[in-house]
Amino acid sequence: MSDESTSHDAIRTAALSDRLWRAADLDVPADAMSRMCREGVLERVIPGVYLGADHDRGPLTEAAAWTLKHPHAVVCLLTAAVVHDLTDAFAGGTWLFVPKGTSPPRSRVVPVHTIQTLPDLVDPERDDINDIVTIEVHDVPVRMTG
DSSP, X not given: OOHHHHHHHHHHHHHTXXXXXXXXXXXXXXXXXXXXXXXXXXXXXXXXXXXETTSXXXXXXXXXXXXXXXXXXXXXXXXXXXXXXXXXXXXXSEEEEEETTSOOOOOSSSOEEEEEEOXXXXXXXXXXXXXXXXXXXXXEEEEEEO
16 A cells, blocks of 8 residues: 555545644645545645535634644634624634734635734633633634633
């Protein structure tokens, strides 16, 4: 069995699960993920993060994908307001707080809006004080303003 078919088998098996995947999570080359996306096995959520094509995307799927790549990010502002049913406005991408001094998420193809804030305001140790809740989305713990 070739390395390519082994990679594709691993990806097909992973795609059955309702979780987000990166090539590194499956120990497969990134181009194998792209190929399986073109074949309809996976859907790209954001660059480098995929979901099995047979699984539904929820309102926090993109936020979960960004969190997978940037674990210190906190979903906020318009994205959080939409999830909490405070508005029916279109979020226009994912809104995230990130600690000042860290590299913010960026994409040329998926809208993401980041606000760098004081690290204390997004420190996981202070989530109760800062009214940040954690919600499991596609097996990713997503932190979001309450």
